[in-house]
Amino acid sequence: MDYSQTLDFLYNQLPVFTKQGASAIRKGLDNTLALCAALGNPEKQFKSVHIAGTNGKGSTSHMLAAIFQEAGYKTGLYTSPHLKDFRERIRVNGSMIDPLFVVDIVARLQPAIQELQPSFFEVTVAMAFSYFAEQGVDIAIVEVGLGGRLDSTNVITPSLSLITNISYDHMQLLGNTLPEIATEKAGIIKPGVPVVISETQTEVASVFYNTATSLQAPLHYADQEFLVQDSQPKGTHLQLAILHTPTDHARTIDLDLGGQYQEKNVLGVLMAVKLLQQQGWHLPEEGIYQALSHVKQLTGLHGRWEVIQQHPLTVLDVGHNEAGITEIVQQLSRQVYNQLHIVIGFVKDKDIEKVLSLLPKTAHYYFCQAQIERALEADVLTRMALHHGLLGHTFANVQLAYHAAQQAAHAEDMILVCGSFFIVGEI
Template sequence: MDYAQTLNFLYNQLPVFTKQGSAALRTGLHNIEALCAALGHPEKKFKSIHIAGTNGKGSTSHMLAAIFQEAGYKTGLYTSPHLKDFRERIRVNGQMAEQQFVVDFVARIQNELDDLQPSFFEVTVAMAFEYFVQQQVDIAIIEVGLGGRLDSTNVITPELSLITNISYDHMHILGDTLPQIAGEKAGIIKDGVPVVVSETQAEVEKVFRDKAAAHHSPLHFADQEFLVQDSHTEHQHLQLSILHTPTDHGQQIALDLRGQYQGKNVLGVLMAVKLMQQKGWQLPEAAVHKALSHVSHLTGLRGRWEVIQQHPLTVLDVGHNEAGITEIVQQLAYQVYNQLHIVIGFVKDKDIEKVLQLLPKTAHYYFCQAAIERALEADVLARMALHHGLQGHTFPNVQLAYHAAQQAAHKEDMVLVCGSFFIVGEVQ
């Protein structure tokens, strides 16, 4: 098979969560453990940081990868899902894995694919681990796909575990209370491995304290040690004044990820950097600051309050659940525009009613659906939205919706694309 045929095989012969939802999930770690065993246990051959959480884990992963890369370490990065190119999931120093590697890897494990019938995600995780070993990375930043305890990435023993925050998402899989969801995310905590929690939340703090204590893992709540004193956007960067409260040391950070919500993620990143420095990793403050000002350039990150045009102001954001949309709505309060145009679509297994009630009623909506099986039909979404006072037009695909918004918007208006990774990924 060539590269195109290999991708076709991965998408169409293996169960894919992004297409099928929970039907594609494989319960337990048996398959990934068997795949890793067949490959000679690559998961044991590189150092790593493991990152879970409901929102912000992708941004956090990219920030940490940028920092290690800028500090001179050969840095692997595994994230999901991708926006445009499958190989976005597997990077080393910001560069995507080679097409030929993907082809060769799938051919190499063909017997295991036949025997185990693994999911798409299980195969991509094994692929990433093997690539990082082949590339001899100094460290890899590994983002959890879903949950933590039973996620395929959870076969690594990292240098550090980091959990960003907990909110409602994937409740049909992870549980319908915040403590239940936190329990699944806390499943990445390993014996004696330090844990960072970016954001203290009263409803779940005890879950993390109990889990860390059971594993004798030092636990650090980042926002109990670092404080954002000021936050504003200037010169195309989010300007943050951050205080380390135990030492009264202040620092100014210019972050190229401009959403105000990134302030919470940065605290987790700084806590992780401090702990890794204590472990002997050379991460100078100058390298940290330079990396944070160039995260997108260093790592290829997209879709986090990403401004792709100024007139009209056009922003892409992959926020897709209640907490993510809340952050987007709060960010909108900082923007200046005449009329807001929102291109939006969701997948079927989200709590869409809760999200719709958060969205501004004064915006004009362009309801659409991504080209995946899990996409909620645009006309269904429009009817649901109408019950919440949201009005607009429906479109059969993302491109038509986006172009309609661009044509309707005046130069002092704003166009926002959100609701799903897959909606943002289809914007050209």
């Protein structure tokens, strides 16, 4: 198979969560371990940082990768889902995986694939770990796909675990309460391995304390050691004044990820960096701040309050669940515009009613659907939105919706594209 045939095999012959939803999930780590064994156990051949959480784990992963790259380390980065190109999931020093390696690994895994019938995600995890081992990375930053305890990435033993936050998402798989969801996320905590929690949440604090204590894993809350004293937009960047409370040391960070919600993620990153420095990683302070001002350039991150045009102000954000949309709405309250135009679509397995109740009623909506099986039909979304007082028009696809918004918006208006990774990916 050539590269395009290999991708076709991965997408169409294997169960893919992004297309099919929960039916594509293979619970447990046995398949991933077997695939890795067929490749010589690459998951044991590099050091790593493992990152879980409901929201912010992608941004956090890219920030940490940027810091290691800036410090001169050969850095692997595994994230999901991708926005446009499959190879976005697997990077070394910001460069996407070699297509020939993708072809080679899938060919090598064919006997195991035939025997195990693994999911798309299980195969891509094994592929990523094999690539990191073959490339000889100094460290890999590994983002959990879904949950933590049973996620395919959880075959690694990292140098550090990090959990960003806990909120409602994928309840059909992770549980209906925040403590239940936190228990799944806490599954990445390993015996004796330090764990950082980015955001203190009293409802789930006991879950992390009990898990960490039972595994003798040192537990650190980032927002109990670092404090955001001030936060101001600066063009497309976010300028943060951050205080390290034990030492009373203050520093200004110019972050190239403009969303105000990045405040919480940055604290987790800084706490992780401090602990990694204590482990012997050479991460100079000036390099840390330089990296955070160039995260997108260093790692290829897209879709986090990403400004793609100024007149009208046009922003892409992959926020898609209750907590993510709440952060987007708070960010909107800080923007200045005449009329707000929102291009929006969802996948079916979200708490869409809850999300719709959060959205501004004064915006004009362009309801659409991504070109995937899990997409909620645009006409169904339009009817649901009407019950929440959200008015707009229905479009058969993302491009038509976006084009209509561009045609309707005046120079001092704002266009926001959100609701799904797949909507933003198509833009």
